Amino acid sequence: xxxxxxxxxxxxxxxxxxxxxxxxxxxxxxxxxxxxxxxxxxxxxxxxxxxxxxxxxxxxxxxxxxxxxxxxxxxxxxxxxxxxxxxxxxxxxxxxxxxxxxxxxxxxxxxxxxxxxxxxxxxxxxxxxxxxxxxxxxxxxxxxxxxxxxxxxxxxxxxxxxxxxxxxxxxxxxxxxxxxxxxxxxxxxxxxxxxxxxxxxxxxxxxxxxxxxxxxxxxxxxxxxxxxxxxxxxxxxxxxxxxxxxxxxxxxxxxxxxxxxxxxxxxxxxxxxxxxxxxxxxxxxxxxxxxxxxxxxxxxxxxxxxxxxxxxxxxxxxxxxxxxxxxxxxxxxxxxxxxxxxxxxxxxxxxxxxxxxxxxxxxxxxxxxxxxxxxxx
Numbered sequence: 001x002x003x004x005x006x007x008x009x010x011x012x013x014x015x016x017x018x019x020x021x022x023x024x025x026x027x028x029x030x031x032x033x034x035x036x037x038x039x040x041x042x043x044x045x046x047x048x049x050x051x052x053x054x055x056x057x058x059x060x061x062x063x064x065x066x067x068x069x070x071x072x073x074x075x076x077x078x079x080x081x082x083x084x085x086x087x088x089x090x091x092x093x094x095x096x097x098x099x100x101x102x103x104x105x106x107x108x109x110x111x112x113x114x115x116x117x118x119x120x121x122x123x124x125x126x127x128x129x130x131x132x133x134x135x136x137x138x139x140x141x142x143x144x145x146x147x148x149x150x151x152x153x154x155x156x157x158x159x160x161x162x163x164x165x166x167x168x169x170x171x172x173x174x175x176x177x178x179x180x181x182x183x184x185x186x187x188x189x190x191x192x193x194x195x196x197x198x199x200x201x202x203x204x205x206x207x208x209x210x211x212x213x214x215x216x217x218x219x220x221x222x223x224x225x226x227x228x229x230x231x232x233x234x235x236x237x238x239x240x241x242x243x244x245x246x247x248x249x250x251x252x253x254x255x256x257x258x259x260x261x262x263x264x265x266x267x268x269x270x271x272x273x274x275x276x277x278x279x280x281x282x283x284x285x286x287x288x289x290x291x292x293x294x295x296x297x298x299x300x301x302x303x304x305x306x307x308x309x310x311x312x313x314x315x316x317x318x319x320x321x322x323x324x325x326x327x328x329x330x331x332x333x334x335x336x337x338x339x340x341x342x343x344x345x346x347x348x349x350x351x352x353x354x355x356x357x358x359x360x361x362x363x364x365x366x367x368x369x370x371x372x373x374x375x376x377x
Contacts, residue, residue, distance in 0.1 A: 001282050003291075003358075003359060003361075006279070006359050007359055009029040009030040009031065009279075010027055010029050010030075010359065011029075011030075012027050015342075016342055017342045017343075017344060018342060018343045018344065018360075018364045018367060018368060019344045019360075020343065020344060020345050020354040020355055020356045020360065020364075020368065021344045021345055021346050021354075021355055022209055022210050022212070022322065022355045022356070022357045023158065023161075023186055023209055023210075023322065023323050023346065023353060023355035024209065024346050024355070025208055025209065025215075026208060026209055026210060026211065026212030026213070026357070027212060028212065029212065029276075029279060031275045031276060031278045031279055032212070032213070032272055032275055032276055034275065035271060035272055035274070035275035036272060039053070039268060039271050039272070051267075053271065054265075054267040054270060054271060057270060057271040057274040058078070058265075058267075058270050058271075058274075059073065060274045061270055061273045061274035061277060062076045062219075064274070064277040064278075064280070064281070065188075065219060065273075065277065067285075068188055068189060068193065068277075068280065068285060069184070069188065069193050069195050069203065069221060070192075070193055070194035070195045070196055070197065070198075071195040071196065071221055074256060074257070075221050075222065075223070075224070075257055076219055076220070076221055076257070077219065077220055077222070077257045077258050077260050077261050078217065078218070078219055078261055078265050078266070078270060079204070079218045079219065079220055079260070079261075080216050080217075080218060080266065081110070081206065081216065081218050082110040082111070082183060082185055082204050082205065082206055082218055083109075083110040083113065083114060084218075085204035085218055085219075085220040086110060086111060086114040086115075086152070086181070086183070086204065087114040087117075088220070088222075088230070088260060089114075089150075089179075089181060089202050089222075089226075089230070090114040090115050090117065090118055091114075091233050092229075092230035092231050092232060092233060093149075093150070093179075093229060093230065093231075094229070094231060095118060095121070095123045095149060097121070097122035097123075098122060098123075098124065098147055099123050099124070099147055099149045100123070100124040100125070100126055100145055100147045100148045100149065101115050101118070101123060101124070101125050101126065101148070101149065101150045101151075101152065102126045102128060102140055102143050102144065102148060102150070102151045102152070103115060103125060103126075103127055103128070103152050103153070104127060104128040104129070104130055104135045104139070104140075104153060105127050105128065105129055105130050106130045106133065106135065106157055106159055106160065107152075107153070107154055107157075107183075108154065108158045108183070108185075110183065110185075111152055111153075111154060111181075111183045115150075115152065124147070126143045126145075126148070128140055128142070128143045130157075132160075132311065133157065133159065133160025133161075133162050133311040133312065133325070134157075134160065134162045134312075134315070134319070135153065135157065135162070135164060136164050136165055136168075136169070137164075137165060137168045137169050137172055140153070140169060140172070141172060144176060144178070148176070148178055149178065149179060150178060150179040150180075150181060151169065151173055151178055151179070151180055151181070152180075152181035152182070152183070153166075153169065153181075153182060153183070154182070154183040154184075154185075154186060154187075155182050155183065155184045155186070155187035155191070155193065156184075156186035156187040156190065156191070156321040156322075156323065157186070157323075158185075158186055158323070158348070159311075159325060159348055159349060159351055159353070160311045160312060160323070160325050160351075161186075161296070161311070161312060161320065161321045161322070161323025161324060161325055161353075161355075162311075162312060162315065162319055162321070163187070163191060163318070163319050163320060163321045164319075165318075165319075166182060166193075166198045166200070167194075167197065167198045167199075170198040170199030170200055171199055173199065174199040179201045179202070179226065180199060180200055180201050180202070181200075181201065181202040181203070181204075182198075182200050182202070182203045182204075183203075183204060183205065184203050184204065184205040185204075185205040185206045185209060185218075186209065186210070186321065186322075186323065187205070187210075187321065188205045188210060188211060189210040189211045189212075189280060189285075189288065190210050190288070190289065190292055190321055190322045191285075191289045191292070191293075191321060192285050192286060192289055193285075195221055200221070200223075201222070201223045201225070201226045202220065202221065202222050202223070202226055203220065203221040204218060204219065204220035204221070205218060205219060205220075206218045207219065207269075207273050207276070210322065210357065211273070211276055211277065212276050212279065212357075213269065213272055213273045213276040214268075214269045214272055214273075215269075216266050216269060217266050217269035217270055217272075217273050220260075222257050222260075227257060232253065232259065232260065234262055235251065235253065235259075235262055236262030236263040237262075237263055238258075238261055238262055238263050238264070239253055239254060239259045239260070239261070239262050240252055240253060240254065240259075241253070241254050241255075283358075288358045291358040292321070292322045292356075292357065292358050293317060293320050293321075295322075295356050295358075295360060295362065295365065296320045296321065296322060296323075296324050296356075297317060297320065298362050298365055299324045299354065299356070299365050299368075300312065300313055300320075300324055302365060302366070302369045303324070303326060303369070303372075306369055306372055306373055308326050308328065308372070309326065309327070310324055310325065310326050311325045311326065311327060311351070312324070312325070322355050322356065322357065323353060323354070323355045324353075324354045324355070324356075325348075325351045325352065325353045325354070326351065326352045326354075327350065327351050327352075328352055331347050331350055331351070331352050332347065333375075334352060334372075334375055335347050335352060337371070337374075337375055338368070338371060338372075341371045343367075343368050343371055354368070
């Protein structure tokens with residue numbers, strides 16, 4: 001399918017809305033509606049006990065997600081949200097008193113609180129200072145000590161949209177024997193990710209933003225080496241090898257990463273995710289990334305010409321993502337004006353944040369710029 005055809009699959013576009021808020025919540029499209037109707041028919045009588053459908057779609061979704069992440073489906077598992085995914089690592093590793101973990105000062109809290117929660121056990125959390133919305137290897141390297149055991153960072157920062165050089169950070173961590181965790185919620189489906197090449201030990205993300213699925217369906221990758229280091233704190237009936245032998249009570253955990261899927265998953269959401277990922281099948285991730293970064297570059301330049309100062313105005317293309325943010329005065333008034341004009345964006349920490357996807361067009365960006373000009377006038 002070409003972009004014009006893809007745009008016909010999004011009902012909101014027919015209403016005249018300009019939706020630039022994928023960093024918060026992605027809109028649904030016809031692939032989702034078709035799967036939703038299929039699932040509803042099953043659960044309402046065609047196949048009420050439709051567990052087989054979930055098993056099929058779960059494996060299919062993992063296969064598709066593995067292609068986006070540069071890994072294999074056997075190393076992907078489901079979880080309800082990123083906070084709980086990060087907590088698997090934070091609570092599962094055998095940290096010692098005085099061990100240190102590096103995060104940074106512009107992370108979304110899901111990549112902060114699971115590690116701060118370790119301070120009561122004597123684990124030190126080093127919070128690296130960002131530089132105008134940017135955090136990269138040179139900032140992290142300065143914070144490393146002989147006791148640094150883990151670095152965790154978002155591939156794309158939720159406020160500024162800055163895309164760190166994850167490959168360089170991963171190589172550095174591997175060389176220093178430091179575990180490397182990545183939050184990919186603002187990156188998966190936006191930019192190229194190659195878990196193996198980037199030397200990532202743990203990666204997680206949600207599916208309701210750029211992947212345009214429903215909430216409460218998240219995923220994580222964990223390397224075999226990291227899995228061998230994790231003491232699994234929470235287990236359930238689905239964690240064990242003979243899960244369907246209910247009264248055996250043999251706590252022999254599964255060998256693979258699915259041991260962390262402790263019980264019943266969000267089967268409905270996973271089935272929808274499989275359909276949502278079909279939106280990405282006709283293009284390579286490189287093609288998606290090119291369209292998205294082209295939009296971001298165009299948007300940043302256009303904003304600059306009408307007196308706005310995008311946070312990432314002068315950064316290299318390789319460090320851009322789908323997020324274009326502007327720190328301005330009177331952001332609430334501007335946000336509400338744009339909302340009345342059917343332009344959807346977000347305010348975060350006093351920052352006006354736009355996040356167009358691959359199917360959005362430069363004509364839509366031009367319309368937003370014209371709306372902003374009206375505000376100034």
